[in-house]
Amino acid sequence: MNREESIQTYQEQFAAFEASLNGGAQSAFHAVRRDALQRFAEQGFPTLRDEDWRYTNFNPLTGTTFTPAERPEADAALRVTAEALATAMPNAPTLLFVDGYFMQGLSDLAQIPEGIEVRDLASALDDNALPLESAATAAATFRHNPFTALNTAFTRQGVSVTVRRNAVIEQPLHLLFLSRAAAGPFVAHPRIVIDVQENAQCGIVEQYVGEAGAVYFNNVVSDIRLGENAVLHHVVMQDESTAAYHVGANYVSVARAGNYGNHYIGLGSSILRNGIHGVLSGEGAHCTMNGTFVPGGTQHMDHFTVIDHAVAHCTSHEQYKGVLADETRGVFTGKIIVRPDAQKTDAKQSNNNLLLSETAQIDTRPQLEIFADDVKCTHGATVGRINDDQLFYLLSRGIDRAQAGNILSFAFASDIVSRIPIASLRDGINDRLYRRLEESWKK
Amino acid sequence: MLEIRNLHARVEGKEILKGINLTVNPGEIHAIMGPNGSGKSTLAGVLAGREIYEVTEGEVLYRGQNLLELDPAARACEGMFLAFQYPVEIPGVSNTYFLKAALNAVRKYHGEEEYDSFDFLALVKEKMKLVEMDPSFLNRPVNEGFSGGEKKRNEILQMAVLNPLLSILDETDSGLDIDALRIVASGVNKLHTPDNAAIVVTHYQRLLDYIVPDFVHVLVNGRIVKSGDKDLAFDLEAQGYDWVKDLEEPTAETV
Ligand SMILES: Nc1ncnc2c1ncn2[C@@H]1O[C@H](COP(=O)(O)OP(=O)(O)OP(=O)(O)O)[C@@H](O)[C@H]1O
Ligand SMILES: [Mg+2]
Numbered sequence: 014m015n016r017e018e019s020i021q022t023y024q025e026q027f028a029a030f031e032a033s034l035n036g037g038a039q040s041a042f043h044a045v046r047r048d049a050l051q052r053f054a055e056q057g058f059p060t061l062r063d064e065d066w067r068y069t070n071f072n073p074l075t076g077t078t079f080t081p082a083e084r085p086e087a088d089a090a091l092r093v094t095a096e097a098l099a100t101a102m103p104n105a106p107t108l109l110f111v112d113g114y115f116m117q118g119l120s121d122l123a124q125i126p127e128g129i130e131v132r133d134l135a136s137a138l139d140d141n142a143l144p145l146e147s148a149a150t151a152a153a154t155f156r157h158n159p160f161t162a163l164n165t166a167f168t169r170q171g172v173s174v175t176v177r178r179n180a181v182i183e184q185p186l187h188l189l190f191l192s193r194a195a196a197g198p199f200v201a202h203p204r205i206v207i208d209v210q211e212n213a214q215c216g217i218v219e220q221y222v223g224e225a226g227a228v229y230f231n232n233v234v235s236d237i238r239l240g241e242n243a244v245l246h247h248v249v250m251q252d253e254s255t256a257a258y259h260v261g262a263n264y265v266s267v268a269r270a271g272n273y274g275n276h277y278i279g280l281g282s283s284i285l286r287n288g289i290h291g292v293l294s295g296e297g298a299h300c301t302m303n304g305t306f307v308p309g310g311t312q313h314m315d316h317f318t319v320i321d322h323a324v325a326h327c328t329s330h331e332q333y334k335g336v337l338a339d340e341t342r343g344v345f346t347g348k349i350i351v352r353p354d355a356q357k358t359d360a361k362q363s364n365n366n367l368l369l370s371e372t373a374q375i376d377t378r379p380q381l382e383i384f385a386d387d388v389k390c391t392h393g394a395t396v397g398r399i400n401d402d403q404l405f406y407l408l409s410r411g412i413d414r415a416q417a418g419n420i421l422s423f424a425f426a427s428d429i430v431s432r433i434p435i436a437s438l439r440d441g442i443n444d445r446l447y448r449r450l451e452e453s454w455k456k
Numbered sequence: 457m458l459e460i461r462n463l464h465a466r467v468e469g470k471e472i473l474k475g476i477n478l479t480v481n482p483g484e485i486h487a488i489m490g491p492n493g494s495g496k497s498t499l500a501g502v503l504a505g506r507e508i509y510e511v512t513e514g515e516v517l518y519r520g521q522n523l524l525e526l527d528p529a530a531r532a533c534e535g536m537f538l539a540f541q542y543p544v545e546i547p548g549v550s551n552t553y554f555l556k557a558a559l560n561a562v563r564k565y566h567g568e569e570e571y572d573s574f575d576f577l578a579l580v581k582e583k584m585k586l587v588e589m590d591p592s593f594l595n596r597p598v599n600e601g602f603s604g605g606e607k608k609r610n611e612i613l614q615m616a617v618l619n620p621l622l623s624i625l626d627e628t629d630s631g632l633d634i635d636a637l638r639i640v641a642s643g644v645n646k647l648h649t650p651d652n653a654a655i656v657v658t659h660y661q662r663l664l665d666y667i668v669p670d671f672v673h674v675l676v677n678g679r680i681v682k683s684g685d686k687d688l689a690f691d692l693e694a695q696g697y698d699w700v701k702d703l704e705e706p707t708a709e710t711v
Binding site for chain 1: 504505506507508527528529531532533537538540543544545546547548549553554557558561562565598614618
């Protein structure tokens with residue numbers, strides 16, 4: 014299947030999707046969907062000629078026919094399957110999604126803490142109850158990202174999470190996405206709408222798991238809004254099947270004195286593209302974007318981040334660490350925009366990479382677009398190998414090469430985990446990260 | 457325990473060891489002295505299995521096996537221990553984690569049960585007393601931010617935990633103040649038994665007041681040019697190395 018044919022396939026799927034909506038096609042949001050489909054058809058999938066996409070070849074993805082999965086029966090066994098594959102997130106009520114569908118009956122809806130409101134996105138859209146800002150964001154963002162346009166055209170499955178004004182929520186919310194082999198090759202376009210209102214604080218963990226060998230395309234979009242002085246710790250544990258495709262796009266806006274932190278742990282998928290577009294739109298706003306990615310085999314992981322300092326006195330910290338084994342390829346793009354009015358901006362960015370083989374490859378590009386003069390922006394990128402002195406020190410104490418290499422690469426990568434502000438999540442994530450790295454060193 | 461015969465080694469194409477002969481028996485302590493750059497650390501590195509050193513001639517027997525055929529981790533598991541002249545900092549890896557991984561690796565090699573965290577902690581705290589180290593060092597990253605003396609004590613702590621048969625201490629006394637020297641030396645002495653042996657590399661006779669060697673060897677320009685008992689160290693301290701530098705071949709029977 015070529016690119017044109019794949020576009021046509023999605024257009025046909027849209028016709029079927031539209032027909033299935035019944036009353037939903039009358040909703041205000043449906044006009045946005047149509048517009049998005051139109052836009053997607055015009056743009057098509059990105060190619061290596063598109064500057065923002067030039068390091069990732071999507072041919073394997075566009076060459077596969079993915080169709081939406083059937084909605085699974087609400088069987089408690091699904092929850093068991095999901096949890097067996099997932100990293101435990103202690104004390105976090107779980108919202109379960111299977112093959113792209115929100116399984117409310119298998120979710121801990123009764124345990125959602127006071128102050129958080131969780132809504133099934135499908136019904137919120139049909140009832141025109143989606144916060145209008147989200148629809149507006151959707152309309153604005155898909156212009157630049159064909160995958161977001163595609164997601165928007167098909168937006169229905171997903172969840173809207175609202176954290177009420179002044180609510181300080183200790184327990185993180187866990188969004189667990191299970192993808193099953195028998196349902197593939199399927200495509201899902203989950204949409205996560207998060208609204209953290211003024212003075213509210215909470216943590217949200219998105220976790221993606223897939224059965225071994227499952228082939229699917231998870232095309233996820235998150236619309237995230239932080240009100241004044243709001244805090245969101247957003248953790249993403251991407252542990253998809255290594256035969257899957259995962260494209261994420263996160264659109265974040267942070268109001269005055271708000272604090273957004275994204276902590277991305279990239280372990281799975283055959284091709285990953287994760288985009289985060291953060292706009293610091295009120296003075297004193299802060300954003301953290303940290304991530305670690307540890308591809309093995311022939312995995313390809315592309316991280317594309319934008320931090321837009323739109324106003325003065327905002328700060329941003331970004332650190333991505335890659336550990337690349339075998340024939341893998343990693344990409345890091347860190348764009349920092351400092352608008353003319355954004356004086357006193359303080360932006361720090363670093364991307365450090367550890368190559369474990371001669372054939373692994375990393376492309377790292379900082380992109381600073383600074384239009385204000387009184388700012389502090391630092392960036393740095395490193396590409397290195399395991400330090401021989403450190404390796405020999407461990408060997409000389411009886412630790413074998415595989416374990417020694419693993420200890421050193423884990424120390425490098427887990428630095429990112431140690432910065433996740435929700436302490437209860439760290440041990441589980443570290444265990445999983447260690448086991449994943451162990452696979453890279455066993456060979 | 458250890459028999460080195462006509463050992464030649466180079467680094468980056470340059471010959472550093474030019475025919476070392478040395479025999480170490482269980483229960484013995486050997487001191488190696490010699491000017492800067494004479495090859496003391498190179499010898500220690502070759503014994504520990506550092507890959508940058510290329511052995512070009514000679515052989516090393518360790519407890520009846522060809523040492524040079526063992527990879528570095530196996531050498532350690534077989535009871536060899538090198539206290540580094542310059543201990544390496546490992547950010548992000550806690551001292552406890554490192555020590556436990558090392559001890560369990562050695563135990564696993566011998567088919568022994570691995571320590572759990574609880575038993576390990578009890579053991580390591582006991583051993584820390586030997587080198588008068590504060591338990592707060594356990595949670596810190598390996599050697600990171602340690603003072604020179606703290607790093608050296610940490611080497612001896614590792615030695616105490618791993619309980620080796622043959623220890624090679626490469627200038628473990630350098631950078632130690634007099635109290636620390638006494639602590640480190642008494643730690644080494646307490647670990648010494650009739651079944652194990654040590655090779656102590658030092659520039660200072662002072663250390664040998666605390667760790668009394670059975671033999672002293674002088675290494676000059678890649679060869680052991682003189683061997684003797686502990687009094688040789690006093691001669692070297694008093695007269696420097698000049699008088700031995702010109703000695704082409706060993707003048708005393710190499711032990
Ligand atoms: N990695 C290396 N590359 C190049 N030359 C090296 C390397 N390691 C050691 N050498 C050289 O080998 C020689 C012996 O060094 P070695 O460290 O063994 O000396 P040493 O006797 O331990 O000295 P010191 O008393 O100063 O510790 C020196 O000339 C040194 O410069
Ligand atoms: Mg030396």
